[in-house]
Amino acid sequence: MERDFEKERQAFADSWVLAGRVEDVPGPGNYYTWEKTRVPLLILHATDGEIRSFYNSCRHRGAPVVRVERGRNRALRCQYHSWTYDTTGKLVSVPDERDFVDLNREDRGLVQIKAETIGGWIFITENLNANSLTESLGDIANKLLEDTQLLIAKRETKNVRTNWKLMQETLTDNFASTNDETSTSGHSLGEDSYAIPPNLLHVTIEKHDVIFTTWPIDENTTELEIIYLAPPSETTISPAEDSAWQKEISSIQKTIQQVIE
Numbered sequence: 001m002e003r004d005f006e007k008e009r010q011a012f013a014d015s016w017v018l019a020g021r022v023e024d025v026p027g028p029g030n031y032y033t034w035e036k037t038r039v040p041l042l043i044l045h046a047t048d049g050e051i052r053s054f055y056n057s058c059r060h061r062g063a064p065v066v067r068v069e070r071g072r073n074r075a076l077r078c079q080y081h082s083w084t085y086d087t088t089g090k091l092v093s094v095p096d097e098r099d100f101v102d103l104n105r106e107d108r109g110l111v112q113i114k115a116e117t118i119g120g121w122i123f124i125t126e127n128l129n130a131n132s133l134t135e136s137l138g139d140i141a142n143k144l145l146e147d148t149q150l151l152i153a154k155r156e157t158k159n160v161r162t163n164w165k166l167m168q169e170t171l172t173d174n175f176a177s178t179n180d181e182t183s184t185s186g187h188s189l190g191e192d193s194y195a196i197p198p199n200l201l202h203v204t205i206e207k208h209d210v211i212f213t214t215w216p217i218d219e220n221t222t223e224l225e226i227i228y229l230a231p232p233s234e235t236t237i238s239p240a241e242d243s244a245w246q247k248e249i250s251s252i253q254k255t256i257q258q259v260i261e
């Protein structure tokens, strides 16, 4: 059983998974740490404009390069012995470098994984042989492109005492507008819903777009992330601060709660 669970976790490492929104790293130097697949990662907006992801592990002795959840910096300095990396992952400074015989900085940059964006979403995969995100998504890529202008009205995370696949099935059965038998293998689930394996479900609840991602903590516990989306605002008030929006979200939250309880 445990081995099956570990296999499932490997599937997460091999797949493209949703890891954030471009607004999370609005400018060059912005970064955040991310551990939903139980691997410490770093996602950043590099000074060359690219969004990149690295293992958050210093190439000296493996300490976390970044220790705060979010920040902005044009260089990443490990607190242990001050090895410093630029935002492309290159090792740019080593104190007392002459003491490290045969150190080749070129070989000791941060280890990068794949990161790509579509429709304002950031996806990552540890699988360096994975097809491009667009190729992997197939027809669903067009649906994600429609999200480009959407705003995040609210995000929340809950730990739910159930297996992540059961959680995914429950959400699909209750919110995806289809009886499609192929639903667990992903892709289109009807006009307003789609799934991206292994763990993303995009649905419409009370006319609003909602994204669920389910992350296994252990065999019987799931971290459920819920992202409530709003259309582009015609006012200067963001949906996150708009009381009318927040009222609508409360109503959707109640509906979701009834389903996952």
Ligand code: FES
Pocket (backbone or CB within 6 Å): 058, 059, 060, 061, 062, 063, 078, 079, 080, 081, 082, 083
């Ligand atoms: S572990 Fe990072 S500089 Fe030593």
